[in-house]
Structures are given as C-alpha cells and as structure tokens.
Amino acid sequence: MENYKILAINPGSTSTKIAVFVNENLDFEKTLRHSTEELEKFPRVADQFLFRMEVITSSLEEAQIPLGSLQAVVGRGGLLKPISGGTYLVNEAMCHDLKHAKKEHASNLGALIAREIGERFGIPAFIVDPVVVDEMEPLARVSGMKGVERKSLFHALNQKAIARKAAEALNKKYEECNLIVAHMGGGVSVGAHEKGRVIDVNNALDGDGPFSPERSGGVPVGSIVEMCFEKGLSRNEVYKCIVGRGGLVGYLGTNDARVVEEMIKQGNEEARLVYEAMAYQVAKEIGSCAAVLKGKVEAIALTGGLAYSQMLTNWIKERVEFIAPVMIFPGEGEMEALAGGALRVLQGTEVYKEYL
Numbered sequence: 001m002e003n004y005k006i007l008a009i010n011p012g013s014t015s016t017k018i019a020v021f022v023n024e025n026l027d028f029e030k031t032l033r034h035s036t037e038e039l040e041k042f043p044r045v046a047d048q049f050l051f052r053m054e055v056i057t058s059s060l061e062e063a064q065i066p067l068g069s070l071q072a073v074v075g076r077g078g079l080l081k082p083i084s085g086g087t088y089l090v091n092e093a094m095c096h097d098l099k100h101a102k103k104e105h106a107s108n109l110g111a112l113i114a115r116e117i118g119e120r121f122g123i124p125a126f127i128v129d130p131v132v133v134d135e136m137e138p139l140a141r142v143s144g145m146k147g148v149e150r151k152s153l154f155h156a157l158n159q160k161a162i163a164r165k166a167a168e169a170l171n172k173k174y175e176e177c178n179l180i181v182a183h184m185g186g187g188v189s190v191g192a193h194e195k196g197r198v199i200d201v202n203n204a205l206d207g208d209g210p211f212s213p214e215r216s217g218g219v220p221v222g223s224i225v226e227m228c229f230e231k232g233l234s235r236n237e238v239y240k241c242i243v244g245r246g247g248l249v250g251y252l253g254t255n256d257a258r259v260v261e262e263m264i265k266q267g268n269e270e271a272r273l274v275y276e277a278m279a280y281q282v283a284k285e286i287g288s289c290a291a292v293l294k295g296k297v298e299a300i301a302l303t304g305g306l307a308y309s310q311m312l313t314n315w316i317k318e319r320v321e322f323i324a325p326v327m328i329f330p331g332e333g334e335m336e337a338l339a340g341g342a343l344r345v346l347q348g349t350e351v352y353k354e355y356l
C-alpha cells in the first residue's frame with residue numbers, strides 16, 4: 001500500500017496547530033502559540049496570512065520535514081457558503097469567498113494557507129468539514145421570525161470525527177446510526193446526527209443554544225434590543241458580550257473551567273451556580289436534539305476540552321442518561337479528522353467535493 005504524508009493545518013484564534021501524518025499515523029505535531037501583541041498588529045484575520053505561513057514553514061524546517069516530501073495539505077475550513085459535510089478541494093471560488101468573508105474567524109486562513117503550500121509544491125490542498133457544514137432539515141431552519149433563518153454554524157469537524165468514533169464503539173457505520181454530539185470547548189454546539197447528517201444544531205457563533213466558557217448562547221432578545229438602543233453600545237461591543245465576553249467570562253472573569261472548579265472548591269457559591277447552569281443548558285439542548293430525533297438515539301457523545309471535567313459531565317449525565325448511553329471523548333480530534341478526510345480521498349475511498 002502506498003504511503004501518504006499529509007500536513008494538517010488548524011488555525012485557531014490564539015494558535016496555529018500543525019500535524020504531519022503518514023497515512024493514519026501521527027508523525028509530528030506542534031501547537032504554535034501567538035501572543036495578543038503578535039496578533040494585534042493585524043487589523044483583520046486575513047492579514048495574518050504571511051505571519052502564519054512563516055511560523056508554519058519555519059517549524060517544519062526546524063523539525064526537518066521538507067514540504068517537498070508531502071503528498072497533500074489540508075486546512076480547517078472557514079466561513080464559506082453553507083455546504084454539506086465532506087472533503088473539498090481548495091479552489092479559486094473558495095479562496096475568493098474566504099478573502100471576502102463578512103465575519104472574522106481564524107479558520108478562514110486554513111484553506112488559504114493550504115492552497116499556497118499546495119501550489120508551491122504541486123500537491124492537492126483540501127479542507128474537511130468546515131464550520132459552515134449545513135445539513136439541516138427545512139423544519140430546523142424556521143426561527144419564528146419571518147426574514148430570519150436559523151443557520152448551521154458549528155464545530156462540524158470535531159462533531160463528525162467524534163460521531164464516527166461513537167459509531168465505531170457501537171460497531172456501526174456513522175451513516176447507520178442516530179447520535180447526539182455535544183462539543184464543549186470555548187464555544188458549545190450540540191448536534192442531532194441522523195444517519196450521518198447533522199439535521200439540527202445550535203449556531204455556536206451567533207448567540208444560540210447553551211452558554212459556554214466565553215459565549216452567552218441564547219439570551220432573551222428583548223435584553224439585546226435594550227443593549228443596542230438604550231445603553232448605547234456599539235455593534236462590536238454588543239457582539240463581544242455574545243462571543244468573547246459572554247458565558248463564564250462574563251459571570252466569573254475567566255474562560256478556564258479549571259479555574260472555575262478551583263473557585264467552587266474554595267466554596268464560591270456563584271461559581272457553582274453558573275458552572276452547573278452551563279451543564280444544565282447543555283443537557284437541555286441534548287434533550288431538544290432527542291426530540292428532533294423522535295427519541296431514536298443510540299448514543300450521546302460529550303467532547304471538547306470541557307469533557308475532561310468530571311464535575312460537568314456528571315451533571316450532564318444525570319439529566320440525559322435516560323435518553324441513551326453517554327460516551328465521553330475529552331479534547332478534540334480535529335487534526336486527525338483533517339488528515340483522515342484527505343487520506344480517504346487520496347486512497348480513493350471517498351471522492352472530494354467541489355466548492356461552487
């Protein structure tokens with residue numbers, strides 16, 4: 001069997017994760033951290049392109065991994081038009097949309113960096129399951145306000161990767177089972193996976209669903225109207241309260257769940273209430289997904305950095321275990337999922353999709 005060496009690139013808001021896989025096997029991995037001072041110099045995420053390229057190429061050089069030895073490069077996909085899940089070849093239309101994306105998101109750089117490396121070394125560049133994966137049913141799109149549609153914007157890459165692992169643990173194919181996946185990281189998304197399609201999910205970036213370490217999740221809209229029109233906050237200030245300064249940050253001044261657990265251990269009652277409320281909201285969202293799937297749920301998977309917390313997962317489990325067995329996959333499998341998507345295409349077990 002031919003060996004494929006694949007570089008995976010995952011640009012995050014404060015880091016760039018890179019990994020090199022030979023087929024399924026991890027050969028090299030590094031998280032390149034970027035300080036606020038380093039990133040502050042760039043007015044827009046797109047302006048960080050050369051800076052991130054430079055840190056990636058120097059680390060690979062340092063690790064003595066020649067870019068010329070790669071067979072493919074794969075980046076985390078960003079805020080494109082809504083598309084179905086899968087592996088996409090990076091093309092001109094995709095790069096155009098990412099350069100002109102209305103919203104800032106570090107993952108907008110994934111495809112652009114992958115394409116640059118791909119072109120330099122004559123190898124294919126892909127993205128896999130970007131945050132805009134949209135497999136929602138028409139019913140799920142109706143918001144209740146004419147002219148406003150519910151959108152699918154979530155941790156598609158990790159949700160799909162973990163759903164595949166949960167299916168494997170059930171000895172089934174992902175496309176054969178109904179699962180609920182709760183990704184609990186800096187943001188939280190809870191998806192109803194029906195036979196390999198995420199038919200409903202909360203929009204993790206736009207104030208929808210449970211609150212998270214730094215996002216407010218859904219809040220009563222009347223209060224937002226007041227913030228906009230009576231408190232005189234700017235558009236950016238209001239958005240910051242929803243994404244960045246919401247959730248644990250807003251209540252407790254930290255986005256680090258470990259710090260919150262320490263506060264609870266020291267007897268801080270507010271910290272306990274807020275932390276348990278986060279678990280309560282995730283459990284409620286899981287319950288909503290169970291209704292979406294008409295109760296036919298084979299497993300509930302909890303993942304993301306917060307899934308390391310036993311305190312949190314126990315609170316969630318006690319409320320949702322009656323629905324289906326709860327499986328816990330702490331952390332995220334994004335690098336493996338990126339490389340896996342590219343590998344399936346290189347090995348010919350999956351056909352890449354074209355972004356139009």
Ligand SMILES: Nc1ncnc2c1ncn2[C@@H]1O[C@H](COP(=O)(O)OP(=O)(O)OP(=O)(O)O)[C@@H](O)[C@H]1O
Nearest residue numbers: 184185186187213255256257258304305306308309
């Ligand atoms: N061992 C642990 N116990 C409790 N919480 C933890 C642990 N490890 C990480 N966390 C928490 O997980 C959260 C971050 O999760 P994660 O690293 O998945 O987020 P991210 O990658 O920054 O954001 P996102 O997943 O939204 O893209 C933080 O609140 C962090 O404190």
Ligand SMILES: CCCC(=O)O
Nearest residue numbers: 153154155187204205
């Ligand atoms: C929208 C999913 C990715 C993120 O939370 O930033």
